[in-house]
Amino acid sequence: MTKPNLSDIYRNGTRRAESDSLDADAILWLADGSATDAQLDRVAASALHADLIHFARDLENESVALSASVEGLLRADSATHRRATPARRTASARRGWRIASAIAASFVAAVVFWNAGRMQPHQSTQTMASSDRIFAGFEERQLAQQQTREDRIFNGAFHSDEIFNSRTGG
Amino acid sequence: MSLDPALRARLQQLLRDYGRKVRLLIDKHGLGQYGIDPADIEQEVRIRLWRALERDRNAAFHTSYIQRTVLSTVVDAIRAASFRHAEPLPEENSEGVFELVESAAGPERRAGSSQDFGAISACMAELPERRRQAVALHLQGFSFREIGGFFGVSEEAARKLLDRGMETLRERLKTQGYGEFDD
Numbered sequence: 274m275t276k277p278n279l280s281d282i283y284r285n286g287t288r289r290a291e292s293d294s295l296d297a298d299a300i301l302w303l304a305d306g307s308a309t310d311a312q313l314d315r316v317a318a319s320a321l322h323a324d325l326i327h328f329a330r331d332l333e334n335e336s337v338a339l340s341a342s343v344e345g346l347l348r349a350d351s352a353t354h355r356r357a358t359p360a361r362r363t364a365s366a367r368r369g370w371r372i373a374s375a376i377a378a379s380f381v382a383a384v385v386f387w388n389a390g391r392m393q394p395h396q397s398t399q400t401m402a403s404s405d406r407i408f409a410g411f412e413e414r415q416l417a418q419q420q421t422r423e424d425r426i427f428n429g430a431f432h433s434d435e436i437f438n439s440r441t442g443g
Numbered sequence: 444m445s446l447d448p449a450l451r452a453r454l455q456q457l458l459r460d461y462g463r464k465v466r467l468l469i470d471k472h473g474l475g476q477y478g479i480d481p482a483d484i485e486q487e488v489r490i491r492l493w494r495a496l497e498r499d500r501n502a503a504f505h506t507s508y509i510q511r512t513v514l515s516t517v518v519d520a521i522r523a524a525s526f527r528h529a530e531p532l533p534e535e536n537s538e539g540v541f542e543l544v545e546s547a548a549g550p551e552r553r554a555g556s557s558q559d560f561g562a563i564s565a566c567m568a569e570l571p572e573r574r575r576q577a578v579a580l581h582l583q584g585f586s587f588r589e590i591g592g593f594f595g596v597s598e599e600a601a602r603k604l605l606d607r608g609m610e611t612l613r614e615r616l617k618t619q620g621y622g623e624f625d626d
Contacts, residue, residue: 277559279612279626283582286560288476295521297514301507306592310572313593317579321477321521327584328472329514332465336509339461343454343496343504350450 288320295321304329446500454496462489465513474517478524487516559621566615574608581605582626 294315303312304326316322446454462485469481491512496504567575573594580590591601609626616624 276623276625279563279624280582280584282556282559282624283563283579284584285556286564287583293522295518297511297518300514300518301510303593306589308593310576313576313580317576317583320583323580323583323585324472324474324477325514325517328468328474328517329510331468331471332510332513333506335461335464335468336506336513339457339509340504340506342457346450346453346457347500347504350447 284320284323287318294319295325300325300329304333446497455493458489458492461492461509462486469517474521477521478528479517479520484513484516484520487520488513491516562616562619562621563612566612566619569615570608570611574604574611577601577605578608578612581609 299312303316316326465488466481466485469475469484475481567578570578577590587602588598590605591598594601613624
């Protein structure tokens with residue numbers, strides 16, 4: 274007759290899933306070998322906690338391997354990106370300069386055209402006006418009217434005449 | 444974040460492989476007995492880790508982070524299973540707790556095991572704290588080295604502590620008429 278197994282009986286007796294007290298961080302902490310007395314009592318009294326700790330310990334090797342593989346892949350990818358980036362950056366900078374130069378040239382051209390269009394008729398009008406004002410016959414009357422102030426000096430109503438006026442008695 | 448298709452495929456392959464290993468470990472440690480489906484856990488772990496990678500590929504994908512993700516997934520699933528299990532029979536089970544009964548065990552055997560467990564627990568309760576803890580951890584499947592690690596002592600010291608504890612436990616069980624036990 275086989276003897277009853279203490280471990281089987283104890284584990285069956287403590288195989289109650291106390292899900293409320295489960296804490297992933299605490300299990301990891303325990304799996305790492307650190308435990309308070311209260312935590313140890315809980316593990317001792319719960320097959321579920323014990324099973325999760327065993328599971329977490331076995332999981333560590335696989336997790337280390339996954340972490341290393343993922344980091345390796347990402348690092349290799351970043352290195353590839355870094356190598357590709359300077360050439361791409363130079364090309365895009367050159368393209369940027371070309372675009373900026375084209376815009377600047379267009380702007381300068383536009384300003385030149387605009388100025389040229391604005392100045393040409395203005396200059397001719399001014400030239401005509403100044404020359405016409407002096408020499409054009411049709412403005413003679415107008416010029417004559419404008420001469421009123423200058424003519425005032427030689428006007429009969431000149432003030433100095435008042436000095437020699439007979440009304441002054443002099 | 445947009446990942447290069449080739450990189451994306453390789454990362455997904457890594458997570459698929461890891462998910463399969465997680466599933467094997469769940470089977471190895473008999474976590475299925477707590478009402479969880481290893482296939483569901485495998486899929487959920489892959490999804491959670493992939494989301495983490497997509498969220499920020501520059502964030503460190505540390506071992507501890509990966510482990511925590513898996514443990515959280517398993518714990519969530521056990522809680523959900525516990526809730527499902529406890530729902531139909533609220534009068535027989537206290538909230539958040541369910542007892543897993545071996546379907547193969549007959550009522551007599553279960554009653555016998557329950558009686559044995561009661562006697563073992565009573566005898567263990569009389570042991571000094573450190574010995575009681577060492578015995579309980581040993582019965583839960585922890586090695587001398589692991590027990591020593593918990594107590595911060597050497598493997599040899601843990602072995603001595605355990606030997607004394609087990610000897611006392613056997614003697615007390617014998618005195619109460621329980622005969623011989625294997626451990």
